[in-house]
Amino acid sequence: MSKTPETDGAVPAKSVNPMLKSALEFGPIAAFFAAYILLKDQSFDIGGTAYDGFIVVTAGFIPLLVASTLVLWRLTGHLSKMQIVTLVLVVVFGGMSVWLNDERFFKLKPTLIYLLFGGALGFGLMRGTSYLEAVMDTALALTREGWMILTRRLMYFFFGLAALNEIVWRTQTTEAWVYFKTFGLTAAIFLFFMTQGKLFKDHSLEAEEETAE
Template sequence: MSETLAEGPGGEKSHPPVGPIFRRIGFEAAPLLLFFIGYKYYDFMTATAIFIAAVVAVTGLSWFLDGRFPVLPAFSCAIALATGGLTLVLEDETFIMVRPTIINGLYGLVILTSVLVGRPLLAYVMKGALELDDAGWRGLSWMLALYLLFLAGLNEAIWRTQSTELWVDFKVFALIPLNILFVLILWPYAKRHFRNGGQA
């Protein structure tokens, strides 16, 4: 979502390409896939170290490609460093396993609060990357906030009640497809609310 709706040749409307959206999904999926491989071929602690290195790498790559400091990815990176570091130092899997709960829960609550006070945070965070009308930002914020809170609750339920191996499998075989499906469902809604009369 790195480009806004713009006039194409001959005055035709052109839409922001979906490529940057799936690039963001790829940046989030890559560390999970590497964690999965590290866990299957080595052990949980090795997988955690690989995951931390991958998160730092994709955060730096995001900064390089976008040409601006990636605030939200950087915050997620800081949480990964903190929880992953505690996991490695204390040899306790719990810290890295609650990381998704912390990040998704916090993001969901902040976005939801911003909508309730009438100042959707997404409109500021994504300024210059996606241009929607006011109704679009409100709707997108509600859906994203509820989805993130759902993911936080789902992560809590799985790591507390299931085996570590199932939790690892869930991160790859359930979470990544869920994120892709959520974007595919959300994209038509966003296109209906592009500024300057963008239509699907």
């Protein structure tokens, strides 16, 4: 049995309580949203410089995400490439927002994340392979054609999310963007996979085996 790039030579991920895992993955985002709602209209004078609530909340979100990611890695012994890339971009662009007292850098982060993921999937497609399969093959059992179709759709979807994030943060208020980032993007990804039911059914390995019989 061949190994995927995600697991080749790596120690298998340890099992962890699903509730704890979800809390570590989504807890920092929920905390960011709650803190923003509480502090959005406040201003803080730190070292003679005025920082609005969004910047202060961003400053707290960065170490919280780092800590939760490290705990998740310690418990499971594994981090996905998506988690690593997200953490790096949060630290870099969130840090720039705090350092320069400019919220635009943090708002740009989702755009770059989705462009990177969409670009990586597109690069794999040009090579005739599905990098998505390497990441999700343990979660979905699809034919090669199914993986290629899903990868192509997800690539376009990621590019669409990148464009949508640019439109929202450049044309809407910070509060509107926070709601969009917290709920809109999450809901969009959930709906995307919910609408792929026919693909999962038509290109499942079980359906192919039944047809072959």
